[in-house]
Amino acid sequence: MSKRIEVHDLNVYYGKFKAVEGVSLTVEPRTVTAFIGPSGCGKSTFIRTLNRMHEVIPGAYVEGRVLLDGDNLYGPGVDPVRVRRTVGMVFQRPNPFPTMSIKENVLAGVRLNGQRLSATASADLVERSLRGANLWNEVKDRLNSPGSGLSGGQQQRLCIARAIAVQPEVILMDEPCSALDPISTIAIEDLIGELKEQYTVVIVTHNMQQAARVSDQTAFFNLAAQGKPGRLIEIGSTEKIFSNPDEKATEDYITGRFG
Amino acid sequence: MSKRIEVHDLNVYYGKFKAVEGVSLTVEPRTVTAFIGPSGCGKSTFIRTLNRMHEVIPGAYVEGRVLLDGDNLYGPGVDPVRVRRTVGMVFQRPNPFPTMSIKENVLAGVRLNGQRLSATASADLVERSLRGANLWNEVKDRLNSPGSGLSGGQQQRLCIARAIAVQPEVILMDEPCSALDPISTIAIEDLIGELKEQYTVVIVTHNMQQAARVSDQTAFFNLAAQGKPGRLIEIGSTEKIFSNPDEKATEDYITGRFG
Amino acid sequence: MSSSTGSPGTAGAASNELPQPPGPGQAREVRRIGDRIFSGLSTGSGIAILAVLALVAGFLILQGIPALTSPIEDLQYKQPFFEYVAPFAFGTVWAAFLALVMAVPVAIGIALFISHYAPRRLATSLGYVIDLLAAVPSVVFGLWGIGVLAPLMQPVYRWLEDNLGWFPLFAGQASGTGRTILTAAIVLAVMILPIVTALSREVFLQTPRLHEEAALALGATRWEMIRMAVLPFSRSGIISAAMLGLGRALGETMAVAMVLSPSTVISFVLISSTNPNTIAANIALSFPESYNLGVNQLIATGLVLFVITLAVNMLARWIVSRRKEFSGAN
């Protein structure tokens, strides 16, 4: 359960506007890769192409290839629905389904497959996923209350539980902590550390310290100028990027001496 | 242009729920005070009582006194509208008025109150405020284009410009950078450094580094348990709080060893 | 405008910016005059609406009561009032129900098509086209119902009679003119379609992007995403939209009066000439030849219609509020 991601020369467009240009990179299984870069450089745009979520936005399309253990996600006949079941995603703002209880939220993805789960099997899955998201202890007594009643950090962990309940191979996270307080942030960071034992994790973050803390590999994105497409400037082991990057721009950004 | 804030034994309620309990503190003029603490501990709730913005929420009320250079904001006959003109506020998410141009946004505080300004006076005020918010150079050529067309960081500075255009004495900021990227964050932090030369600044932040960088004084809020009211645990010079706090809880929080 | 409400300060040393603590006896709550006028005006408007409604209700009750209290032999329609109104009340509810059953699924379909299926550009103009239906006056629907729809339905009714006659709804002799309650309900359905569509479309479009993306990211197909995120979020909105449509269907006068072949029976049969009339259409039909208590009797039927509407709305509110904590409004 966990796959290698290879991206070859990817361009992403919003209609006529090229938002991201010529990205090629590889993400190894069971690692955490962090994407950093200034706002608007296309991190979100790019991460969404890894499970074809960009297609939700009218007019968005890609050129290039994204391979998941060798299978091109953009190959002919590929079903985005399947891709997304393999590559899960967690968003910046926690988004549990407000009409569902905590339990239903966790099971939401599984139920889709039309599988009938026995009561025990589903109770099992709920517990396993919530434990996996470090949320079990906090909510085990109120599994049937609405998910929107949780605090922000709890909601975000619920979303992670929901994502891992469908047993994906890759988990994408777009700024999962930016709406959270430090305590919740630490809980999520810990969780990421655990998740990478089973999943390939890709995370977008604005918080350099966070990138340094959680990731094995860091990719720095930047854009040449306002209105120009974003590009991958440098990717490497987190240690190297934070201590001794090849590019001047990376160093400037990381040390806050940007621009 | 800048006032001392004294808070005496303040409780804040949402209906029956006591959200903040027994806060007393003093903020000196021309300083930056940072409020830190875990999510839900009442930082936002408390900062809003400093210009009576909590009254916008139905059912919210306070007990206790808030003195601005000795005048009780909650004294009988005090007009909250006038309080807010003296104590300005900037919010977490940038919120320029979407129907207004950049210029109109800056002038909003003045115009919305029905004051007429001559063309030169208003041009003057716009320039002065935008310069004060470090935004002038970026937008001087498009003062008449809509404010919502700016980037997030620019919008936030526009909101600051809008707040200082009414010439308040105190500026409150509730997580002004949490929706922004590092570059914009640095711009805002620089700005705060400049603002304190003229205004009393109070800022809520989740980012400990930010608190350490910008503030002269730091207040740590915490809550005893979920559902209990938040309290002020410790307040002191930023240096002291970050290096040698009196309270164990503060130290735990700051070093991330919380809980 | 910004008049200071403070009285001259006593604490002279303090800033002159803030109003000073006033003398004893001054009101705690300070509201500026502009605010007072404005909130007065808006509250007044709200109350005015209640007053208008109270006036309408009062008018209905005052004018309706004589029909309820007078001896039967004085009445123009020589029947105990509730016996008189029962078939019309039934017809009203039945026709509106049929219309709703037909219109709501279609309206949801159209609304979804516009909000989630059609390409953006197309969607806006399609929305406009559907809105146009709302602008067609009921007389025109009446004319259309008589001239186009009813003749079109005749063979369908004959077919139903021949093939499904065993089914109670299609029992009896098929109408030779097609002016049945089903035809009337179709006209009503078409009439309420735009309003239900417009409102549902708005709530569908307001489904938080976040929830839609959450569903899609879990590997949901478009339809599953709609079931998971859009419909639950919009439930109360759809119900309100349906209620608005129902309100219109219950009260529609001219189109029904023109299209329906009415009678004074209580019957569920959909395809025969003998159909229960609706209250509103009956008022329109009978009003011209009513006099004295007859007028009161008709107004009393209006009161019954009013009560039906009230009951339907209360029911809808109750449905909406039942699962409030799980509603999308958080």
Add this chain to the structure above:
Amino acid sequence: MATIAAPARRNLYTAGKLPVWVLPVVLATALVLTGLLFAALGAFGIGRTVVIGAIVFTIAMVLISGAVEGARKAKDRLATILVTSAFCLALLPLVSVVFETLSKGLPRFDIEFFTYSMRSIVGAGGGAVHAITGTLWTTGIATVISVPIGIMAAIYLVEYGRGRLARAITFFVDVMTGIPSIVAGLFAYALFVIFFGPGTKTAIAGAVALSVLMIPIVVRSAEEMLRLVANELREAAYALGVPKWRTVVKVVLPTSVGGLITGVMLAVARVIGETAPLLVAAGFTQSLNSNPVNGPMMTLPVFVFRSYADQGQDAQAYLDRAWTGALTLILIVMVLNLTARLIASRFAPKGR
């Protein structure tokens, strides 16, 4: 790029997927087969072919998709087909009504129709100036009454209303949407008789009747629109020391003006075609009356209805006028709608 041919391996993420051409082919086949079948039975008809053909197509498509693409995809396809056919289904009556109105309304859509009233005219000829004037008057006055009350009440509900009164207003506004139009007419008529004596049928009475119908619609749509305005904007204004009422007037209303206008237009469209209440309250006349407070005034819906109901010897002339009146009414609403859209887009919040 890779030059060596990779060993043929099926991409894991390719679900069985039907090529795009399958759908049109199945559709055409279903229609043709159904048509042929009916023809063979000697019962060919366009209507039945389309209906049965569509059902056959739906079943076939779902079955094919289920076999090739799996049950979930099939369900998705079914939903798509149903949603799309709901839309097409709704277009049928629309197209039919519009076609009917156009084809029957155009013959008399001439200058005379817009310059003549029906005064002293029997049979062919004449026009609807009196009715157009009346419709503009009654709807205009109704709008002038309803829009301020409706929007202010919506403001109350959104900005001020708490507790019982607000709940009562919300509830009763819903109830009010259910007032049958003829009851509104009877009410307005009775009201004016009290003040101005028996037989007073005037445009203003008609307008009051229309207002009773219009107010709840304005309130409902305005309320929705005002609620859409982000609280952040209100807070931004309060934090600038702007009093509440100015915040509402200068920030909330401008931000939602587009939606408000659309809502008002919907309400106007809803009442401009009302017949029954105007028949009762505004009365009937064949002559032009431009005084809304004195004497009966003709309106377009009444004109249409009476032209239809009281056809004279030369029935066609009356029917022609009825349809032209209907066409005119629809055109008026369209023009109002377009204008409203223009105004709305002019004021709409910029950016985003």
Add this chain to the structure above:
Amino acid sequence: ANEAPDPGTGGGTTGSSLSGQLAGAGSSAMASAQETWAAEFQTKNPGVTVNYSPDGSGAGREAFAGGGVDFAGSDRAMKPEEVAPDALASSRCAPDSMAINLPVYISPIAVIYNLEGVEELNLDAATVAQIFSGKITKWNDPKIKAQNADAQLPDLNITAVHRADDSGTTENFTEYLSQLASKDWPHEPDGVWPIEGGEAAPQTSGVVDAVTNGTGTIGYADASRAGDLGVANIKVGDKYLKYSPEAAAAIVDASPLDTEGGERSQYDLAYKLDRKASGDVYPIVLVAYAIACEKYKDAKAAELVKSYLGYLASTEGQAAASEKAGAAPLSAELSGKVAESIAAIS
């Protein structure tokens, strides 16, 4: 373009001194006749506006009694208790004035049908009664066949369309049935259709449309609205008679004044129709009345009413209504009587 010139601009060419507004309301059967009369009268007197609102006879009588209009049109005469001064207290009549009924509109009611391939249809009263009461349900029923030996009558359901609203047309039609086919039609004459169920349509237009758009339909409607539809010949004596204006007007002359129920003014011309009258008399006839005050509170109103009603009862007015609205003109004798009554209005 056709509006009256502004009174006082001196544009009047006819030299009429009349001016003002005349309000009437009532029978919708009379609507097109009133339209014709108003048009002609306004042309003669450009200063006058006549508003006749065809709201229905009952509404017209209510409006008249309640003071809403100057005169009413009604397809039945007002009853003695309705024309009494007490009942008219709030009307526009002078305090002790009675109201008078003046027959001004006579119109045959046609039995219309829509049956492909059948051009001529003969029916007697009993058959009509049985068709409309649902006893005869098929077009090829022996009873119909017996009277229509030549017609190709199909095996088709009959859909008999009656008026859904309370109407004078129905009242006269059912009066005909109850007088001439009392065995098959045991119901009292009434404006409301006495039988539950069956096909119903509102107003004359509704009935005509239902008959036109239906299959195998039959109905009854003001003859002027029969249009291209088939019209049945009705058995009178031993002949089958198609309606004609003369045959319709004849019935009034053959009928006595209605003297039952109480006192009426000497100028009141309410008739009690005798539909069994022999000769070339078409029995399904509707007679509608103009109802006016004997004496008005307002002299100006009296003058207008007098002059308007005078015009419409005149040969000229009747001819216009006959030509434009398909009414049957009053006979010279009746016209004279009506004129006499109108002259008494003050």
